[in-house]
Amino acid sequence: MKYIQEFNDPDLARRLLEDIHATATRPWAMMEVCGGQTHSIIRHGIDQLLPDTVELIHGPGCPVCVTPLEVIDKALEIASRPGVVFCSFGDMLRVPGTDRDLFRVRGEGGDVRVVYSPLDALDIARRNPDRQVVFFGIGFETTAPANAMTVHQARRQGLRNFSLLVSHVRVPPAIEAIMDAPECRVQAFLAAGHVCSVMGTTEYPSLAERYRVPIVVTGFEPLDILEGVRRVVRQLERGEHRVENAYPRAVRAEGNPGALRMIEEVFEVSDRAWRGIGTIPRSGWRLAEAYRDFDAEYRFDVTGVRTRESALCRSGEVLQGLIKPNECEAFGTTCTPRTPLGATMVSSEGACAAYYLYRRLAAAPAPAAPEEASIVG
Template structure:
């Protein structure tokens, strides 16, 4: 904990807050593109501490939240079939589909299992050759290498009854879509450090130059985030717009070349639907032709399953930064973590969940330890 505590020092946090609020001559709108960063910002009251110098806009940085409704329904369709063992991380089990969730399928007799690694699903498949074992591969670039290695391992071991339902999405195309939107208010980005740990930073420099927006790679602890904001505000106030790395202890410009090589082998870029946002060109991954026989969409013939988003859930507007979670009419009443209308309320990284959990306080939040 000592290493983490160094990045939660309240004295240093107050100094950074002072530097930011003193430097800012107006309110700057900054988007973080990571659900972990959103929760850290809200949990530690960073957004409140920086008012009115900075307004945070919470972007589509929660992988569970942006998994499209049709993909969840495909998962539910597969999981309900006899002879199928459907494996997933726990955060997907309560994400609502059109009419039910994976917990409901399990309650009705479906063999739905929580695993802690995609390799667990491969082991289940190896031990159960009479079953079709499916892993729900959800996430950004961060979780993709482990999912890719599960497919490679299944191929190497000859585990033909293992397949993956892939719902991987990519961060830079989502940022581009936000910047291209007529409703865009984002003036700078905090880029997700864990994504850049895998992929490096080369994709972000051209974005910063093209759209004239500062992009600062940062981490997840309070001091990481405050330093990222400090660098963003310094650029905005001086009229600069470039890529900067405020997370050098974890992020190298080239990223992880070994992981990137595996990703290039196993996946290929494709268009993807984003929940509440719609289609973004070349914003996702699917299994490459070499591994297509492990594609659960093809194996179970569910690729053509399409559904309409619910009009009652405003998660799309939340994910695009158009509204704050508390501005949704259903927030905290018809939509709660126990009965969510959308994934942003049930996911551990969802903005709605963060607001629900941490904003039921009578007093303003303070930096921990202050």
């Protein structure tokens, strides 16, 4: 297949669904660790087309959602300071901190700008040598190479007025934390294709072996996800636990060597807090010692930040796959995209936002039979 529309082919989708229905003989629960996959699943109703025995659990795959409240509050503090240009992707502007968000900081006079690349922020720093320019560098392994390259370029060009507020997280340690949790129901994983396109798959076989769970790397189109589910169900039914790459058009086992070299030069592995989950050892990156001068937390000495999560928001349980978004009492009432209590309702990859956008306001209806299924929207 060469074109995007081919990955929405209803006949191929029906055949994959028939295979899944015919193969699944027992209850199975698998987790997708990618917000893009979550949105595709909910948008196309994939979870409702699967047999009753196959459950998709939404994991902590949204980078905006897992950015800890403490880092959000540090961003708000830095953005409020005079002489600072604070640059971020648009999703972050409405993520609630303890008592405000970046939109409010901008409304109060802060110079907060939406950019489409960290290199845009570097260009702003180049054109404004009298201002301190900060880029909010969040995300999984996918966005780390671009952020690393930007800091690398800043040092090469001698731009001392540029810095990065870092909140990068890594997927494999999150899988470990999920599997080690006493309430874990996950029996398999759909791994994020874009993460693996950077990092490869070398970290996954040991996880599959240790926890005896299938891990299938998949993409984001409906047929990608259905093929990933089909492979997972086959492994589970056979008692297997291997890593499979169902996204070979983008993912190689070795990943992207150039991107990996840049990450290794600029970042070092560190413990990292995940919003709603807590600190996971070795689950993030921070700037390496050679680049520490470009770390906004050090440059602005942001300390003493006191955070307070909403008592009504259950996004932490959503991120851990313990509840579905519409099982939260605040969902769709006190918590909406206009009045979000947590990041999962704000982000374009958040599970709560997906359920609200695609009107999953109540319990899901019974799945359709394969012959009635239609995956094209």
